[in-house]
Amino acid sequence: MARYVFITGGVVSSLGKGLASAALGALLQARGFSVRLRKLDPYLNVDPGTMSPFEHGEVFVTDDGAETDLDLGHYERFTGVSARKTDSVSSGRIYSNVLEKERRGAYLGKTIQVIPHVTNEIKDFLAIGEDEVDFMLCEIGGTVGDIEGLPFFEAIRQFAQDRPRGQCIFMHLTLLPYLAASGELKTKPTQHSVKELRSIGIAPDVLVCRSEHPIPEKERAKIALFCNVRPDAVIPAYDLSTIYEAPLAYHRAGLDQAVLDAFGISPAPRPDMSRWEDVMDRLTHAEGEVRVAIVGKYVQLEDAYKSIAEALTHGGMANRVKVKAEWIDAEIFEREDPTPWLQGFHAILVPGGFGERGTEGKIRAAQFAREKGVPYLGICLGMQMAVIEAARNLAGITNAGSEEFDHEAGAKRFTPVVYHLKEWVQGNHKVERKLGDDKGGTMRLGAYSAALTPGSRVAEVYGTTEIEERHRHRYEVDVAYRDKLEACGLVFSGMSPDGRLPEIVEHKGHPWFIGVQFHPELKSKPFAPHPLFAGFIKAAKEMDRLV
Ligand code: GLN
16 A cells, blocks of 8 residues: 655745655655655646646646646656556546536435535545555645645545555645845745645645755754654755756755655665766766757747757757757748758757647748758657658648648648548557547547667667657648658658558658657656657767767
8 A cells, every 4th residue: 555645835836846746756766665646736627738838838648648737747757657647637627527427426416515525536536556656646736725726635634534644644845935135034934834734634744945045953943843843854945956956955855764754664775866866977967068949839938848858958968968959939930041040050859839820930940950961850740840841842742731720720721741630540449539529639649659660760769660659649641642752752760550650750861850740758767868869969969070
């Protein structure tokens, strides 16, 4: 039976609860325990799939096809444990389950209430898979006191109460603001936040205090006393130069020890921190720098491409170079020649995206990379743009385009080399979708396998010819154009096992030009950089000699 750590936050949002949870997961693993991390989000969307990346950052897709919060990406990057559909839930999902059961008559005519019906639904969710791991770390989104969060706080309180003593602990993150005028760190907001938590029946076992300044021993003792937490369980959390320092920093601050102490696990197994020491060594001892241009749409908000930014860093770590990623708005290339913008970059990446806006600019970026021999990685929409570019400029299909843009415009303007996919095979069953289906559920989502052509660049990059990668898209390159495009040098080097869906394209004779229909960034880890990102940055590094 798993032990549970419930992670909550107070005082302000954006304290880095997700990172603290992920780092704790990594630290428990370093001590030989198995872990699973879970996120409970108070918002009312059923899942983040339909939320704008501007609002919510990236949508992280799991192997089993769930569209989840980007925090699950952090969890995976720090622990290497593949998240599942059942590792992310929102109030929207909980309420929708409860209401669906009510319609089915599952509550036998009872009045449906937050306590116990909503809280029971949350508790059932928390218990899923509890026999599989040593520790289940559950992070509650938002801050204590938020109206939407209340049922979750009540549910974790009940959950701990239902279980044998010692099976659950509570870890709370707060902020110690610094008053420059008096030169002091203030503990009052932390005291209030803990008071708020205790008023709903939760007494924290571990307090993680974010601070921009060193926390004097005196203040730590004061927090312990006023918040009724052991002094050793008041853990300082200072700003870090990189998120990957978090496991080592939290270990030095005593977080894992405090958690094991709270469970009474003694003697605690000794930690092996070598994985994180190696990660930090690679990050801090980079030799040289490569510049990568990311030509995309959501350039104002870096969180929209969180996993790509991280995977590029990992690719740099694999090659011991620092990667400087610069975001360029694709729409600029619709008005201006891309050359002055793109020359000087060692590589070009066109990420995923939805809708027509900016796509002509992305096509021009792909053309620039192809013609100038600059390493190119096209991800999902970035692959589709590379195919359209080759179709227009090499195969002579001058009005090649994607059905996505025609659908959006409500007019037929393009020859669709990228078309809307209505049925496909997943494992051994057929999936069918209509264009007008429910917005949340019309995509090819989650892990699919692909067969790579032996001898292709991509087979060399992966070192294998069978791969499995995560998808999130509605449209697909039309295999009908394969012969025509291959005759012009755009090779279809990865296909779905049934040979119907192009998964990877590459330009023959180009130093490194690969487009992939899936999202490799979702599977990259600092301690196991994804081969495509490692290969892409290696190619970028080699460009250095040309510049
Ligand atoms: N909009 C494209 C599609 O739906 C690409 C999606 C993506 O890049 N994730 O197929």
